[in-house]
Amino acid sequence: MSRLIERLRGGLPDEALVTDPDVTAGYAHDHASFCPAGTPAVVVLPRTVEQVRHVMRTATELRVPVVPQGGRSGLSGAANATDGCIVLSLVRMDRILEIDPVERTAVVEPGVINAVLSRAVAEKGLYYPPDPSSWEMCTIGGNIGTGAGGLCCVKYGVTAEYVLGLDVVLTDGRLLRTGRSTAKGVAGYDLTRLFVGSEGSLGIVVRAVLALKPHPPRQLVLAAEFPSAAAAGDAVCRIMADGHTPALLELMDRTTLRAVNKLANMGLPESTEALLLAGFDTPDPAADLAAVAALCAAAGATEVVPASDAAESELLLKARRLAIHALESIRSATMIDDVCVPRARLADMLEGTAAVAAKHDLVIGVCAHAGDGNTHPVVCFDPRDADESRRALASFDEIMALGLELGGTITGEHGVGVLKKEWLAREIGPVGLELQRGIKELFDPLGLLNPGKLF
Known part of the structure; x- marks a missing residue:
């Protein structure tokens, strides 16, 4: 320790x-439950690329593991410390280096908060679409590490589609530049995409070139109430099959609606089984909402209420953004799943999750990015109750198994981390696992970067 x-x-x-253990303990883990975390030897908070390179050269020389961290808002244990590691917190590398309206790019350091970047580019008439629910605290580096998504993915896509180039410090301290700053480029293998979603296991991102969009018009949102998950799922399929591209298409089940009402007293309809929110930021959003309202009615919606202005729309979106926090307030702990299924199987996923909740006598609320099939079942439990904790973990596994059975994936945007290591192996199979481990060994032959994550 003293030598390190x-x-x-x-x-x-x-x-x-x-080095104060009372302080370093606060850096030991992210927001995930059931994920072991070790005791770091030291927390390092660099401000420059050269300082990061020094940390990695030192770690390699002394064979000390390094766990990179952003805002620690993750939900899979990917940022959890290991015993004796260097926690490399990048939150002080928080400069927006450039915003270019002509190239429609931003160059940022990894510690920039998502919401801070979004507001900064909006001042120049530009838009950075990825907007995780934790956007007020999550960092761009963390978003890149997990391949984060958000409410607007159905139209605008996820983080990977906006990362044009990266500067990455490798395990031995060398600096690698990947990708480009131009609108297009196909020179060599796409190493940029390889780092996006790698959860800090291949290198330390210290600079990112991000693509931006022109700022869209203010969106209008409608809310549609459904008597069943099947009816809501049918509406989603009708909307997508009819050629609509909503800026967002979000769903909350009854459990989630009740939780949001309890937390924020928002007056959401608690008698409905599913509430679908559809938003459009097109030149004529009212016309799009009218068309979608008709499709929802045809699918069996009991009531469809379009917002009349941006203020009403923001109120509905606030309810959706509060969904996870509201479910977290039900019990003292939660496990937040992240299973993405084909849109046509969305209703099956919701109904299957409800059956799992009944089987294990647990509260499990579901909110979802319905437009791309990404569901977030939230298992609520008391960690002090050993039996309830056991049932929570069993239900979590059954929900992931259900997602795979429906042709889905174990994670749409939260990553694998510690929580889903076993399930990654099941999803990609032995050949895929062998190749991924080979890539890891190439970039990190000593196994120092974020050990114990992914596989």
Whole structure:
């Protein structure tokens, strides 16, 4: 320990090193349940690329594992410390280096908060679409590490589609530049995409070139109430099959609606089985909402209420953004699943999750990015109750198994981390696992970067 701290001090200012165990304990884990976390030897908070390179050179020399972190808002344990590791927190590398309206790009450091970037580019008439529910606290580096999504994925896509190029510090301290800053480019293998979603297991992202969009018009949102998950799923299929491209298409089940009402007293309809929110940011959103309202009615909606203005639309979106927090308030702990299924199987996923909740006598609410089939079943439980914790973990596994049975994937945007290692192996199979481990070994031959994550 003393040798590690001494070597780190050789290239870092005192304020970048944290060794007080009461403080370092706060960096031990992210927001995931049932994910073991170790005790870090030291937390390093660099401000420059050269300081990150010094950390990695030191770690390689002394064979010390390194766990990179952003805002620690993750839900899979990917940012959890291991015993004796260096926690490399990148939150102080938080500069927006450039916003280019001509190229429609932003160049940022990894610690920039998603919402801060979004507001900064909006001032120049531009738009950074990926918007996770944790956008007020999650960092761009963390978003890149997990391949984060958000409410607007159905129209605008996920983080991977906006990362044009990266600067990455490798395990031995070398600096790798991937990708491009131009509108297009196909030179060599796409290493940029390889790093997106790699959960800090291949290198440390220290700079990112991000694509931007022109800022869209203010969106209008409608809310449609359905008597069953099947009816809501039918409406989603009708909307997509009819050629509509909503800016968002979100769903909340009855359990989630009740939780949001309890938390924020929003007056949402608690008698409905599913509430579908559809938003459009087109030149004529009212016309799009009218067309979607007709499709919802044809699918069996009991009531369809279009917002009349942006303020009403924002109120509906606030309810959706509060969904996870509201479910977290039901019990003292939650497990937030992230199963993505084909849109046509969305109703099967919701009904199957309800059956799992009944089987294990648990509260499990579901909110979903319905437009791309990405469901977030939230298992609520008391970690002090051993039997309830056991049932929670069993239900979590059954929900992931259900997702695979329906032709889906174990994670649409939260990542694998520690929580889903076993399930990654089931999804990609032995050949896929062998090749992924081979890639890991190529970039990290000593196994120092975020060990124990993914596989």
